[in-house]
Amino acid sequence: MREIIEYVCTQGRRSFHFLKNYASELRDITAVEPIKLKSYQKDALKNLLDYLYEKNSFYNGLLNQVGYNVEQEFTWDIFQRIPLFSKEMLRKKKDGLLCVPIEEILHVHTSTGTSGGESISIMYTINDLYGSDLYPQWGKLFYLNATDVVAVALPYEMSSAGQAFQRVAQIGYQAVVLPVGKGGAYSDPTKAIELMKEFKCTVLISSPSYVIELMKAAENCGFNMKEDILVEQIWLTGEGCSNKFRNRIESKWNADARFYYGSLECGALGIECGKKDGYHIPDSHVYLEIINPDTGETLEDGEIGEIVVTTLLKEGTPLVRYRTQDIGFIEHFRCECGIPLKKLYLRGRKIDQIIIDGKEYAPIYIEEMLMNIKEVGDNYFINVREDMAEVVIELASNCIYRDGLEEIISSQLEYRCGMPNQIKIVDKIPCDGKKVRRVNYINGKEESDDN
Numbered sequence: 001m002r003e004i005i006e007y008v009c010t011q012g013r014r015s016f017h018f019l020k021n022y023a024s025e026l027r028d029i030t031a032v033e034p035i036k037l038k039s040y041q042k043d044a045l046k047n048l049l050d051y052l053y054e055k056n057s058f059y060n061g062l063l064n065q066v067g068y069n070v071e072q073e074f075t076w077d078i079f080q081r082i083p084l085f086s087k088e089m090l091r092k093k094k095d096g097l098l099c100v101p102i103e104e105i106l107h108v109h110t111s112t113g114t115s116g117g118e119s120i121s122i123m124y125t126i127n128d129l130y131g132s133d134l135y136p137q138w139g140k141l142f143y144l145n146a147t148d149v150v151a152v153a154l155p156y157e158m159s160s161a162g163q164a165f166q167r168v169a170q171i172g173y174q175a176v177v178l179p180v181g182k183g184g185a186y187s188d189p190t191k192a193i194e195l196m197k198e199f200k201c202t203v204l205i206s207s208p209s210y211v212i213e214l215m216k217a218a219e220n221c222g223f224n225m226k227e228d229i230l231v232e233q234i235w236l237t238g239e240g241c242s243n244k245f246r247n248r249i250e251s252k253w254n255a256d257a258r259f260y261y262g263s264l265e266c267g268a269l270g271i272e273c274g275k276k277d278g279y280h281i282p283d284s285h286v287y288l289e290i291i292n293p294d295t296g297e298t299l300e301d302g303e304i305g306e307i308v309v310t311t312l313l314k315e316g317t318p319l320v321r322y323r324t325q326d327i328g329f330i331e332h333f334r335c336e337c338g339i340p341l342k343k344l345y346l347r348g349r350k351i352d353q354i355i356i357d358g359k360e361y362a363p364i365y366i367e368e369m370l371m372n373i374k375e376v377g378d379n380y381f382i383n384v385r386e387d388m389a390e391v392v393i394e395l396a397s398n399c400i401y402r403d404g405l406e407e408i409i410s411s412q413l414e415y416r417c418g419m420p421n422q423i424k425i426v427d428k429i430p431c432d433g434k435k436v437r438r439v440n441y442i443n444g445k446e447e448s449d450d451n
């Protein structure tokens with residue numbers, strides 16, 4: 001398999017000659033020491049900028065503006081002068097960012113799009129799909145092996161999520177994949193859980209809300225979550241999720257659940273290790289910076305700001321200094337898990353904050369507080385109004401409704417997080433497999449484009 005991946009890597013438009021110098025290190029990126037990784041990233045960035053300078057007129061203009069010279073050595077100073085690239089620019093540029101002739105594109109994935117906004121499309125060459133993305137091997141970042149049976153319960157259409165995880169599990173780790181999807185034309189939670197039982201699935205990759213739907217389907221089928229379903233690890237992605245929600249999933253599935261942070265535009269950006277405290281950054285595939293969102297200035301490790309990404313190995317539509325709109329900070333210390341890669345801590349998105357009477361409340365924090373209230377079930381959403389939030393919840397399955405319960409939950413929530421709210425209890429919140437919108441801004445605030 002590795003020979004095939006290496007072969008694909010040498011066939012594209014972009015010459016990855018520098019990878020040869022790191023052949024042994026790239027067999028497991030979780031074993032590479034930081035100093036070697038820094039040198040690798042410098043070489044990868046130089047290789048990328050030379051490629052963009054030659055192949056794309058937009059980037060050529062940008063690089064000329066900052067005085068980039070292909071004959072000269074890479075410097076961080078020149079790199080940090082390259083203007084930041086926004087999501088809005090990506091929507092407008094479309095194929096203006098393409099670096100290969102269109103006939104070499106095999107695949108296009110597109111974002112879910114904002115309400116009324118244009119969607120984002122990313123184009124892939126064969127090398128993007130089966131070469132460089134798998135060449136630096138993910139090592140201990142995913143603890144998968146060839147005996148695992150992996151259910152990928154993510155969208156397989158439009159978005160890159162399902163197919164990207166499938167390639168990593170199948171080609172990267174030679175695991176068996178059950179592409180159960182997420183409520184598409186041929187897929188529903190009952191069929192998915194039946195297949196997972198039949199093939200003794202050990203790993204599940206899905207969004208937090210769909211993991212709950214699968215569990216409900218298992219219960220409806222009369223399956224015992226401990227004896228019939230053998231899932232040991234769950235990867236949660238695609239929606240925000242608080243630690244409390246994770247804890248509920250872990251105890252209900254009797255499995256270890258970890259978060260994965262990535263995006264359509266840039267691929268993997270952070271992968272949780274067993275410590276469940278921050279995400280290890282896959283520095284082999286992306287270069288991350290934290291910037292001051294107001295001034296654009298690059299910040300130091302430990303300082304909170306906007307996460308900016310450069311994709312190191314993409315061939316079709318690479319991105320340089322791309323603003324994710326996500327807020328976080330980077331720490332560089334030796335994690336107790338033994339993986340030397342730097343860690344990223346997320347702090348949500350500025351655009352997603354709930355604002356009531358001028359005060360900000362982080363949705364993840366509200367969820368954490370909700371999940372602490374034992375009467376609150378696993379499904380909820382919030383309608384944000386001018387002066388309060390209407391929180392619509394399902395009752396926890398082991399609770400019986402009683403008069404006045406709404407007021408009790410409401411006062412507990414307000415006491416814990418200060419957010420004025422009104423609780424509405426419903427029998428069931430419908431889930432059709434689509435991405436769950438936990439927060440609806442009734443007061444007219446624009447919603448963000450989720451990854």
Ligand SMILES: [Zn+2]
Pocket residue numbers: 273274275280335336337338339
């Ligand atoms: Zn770790």
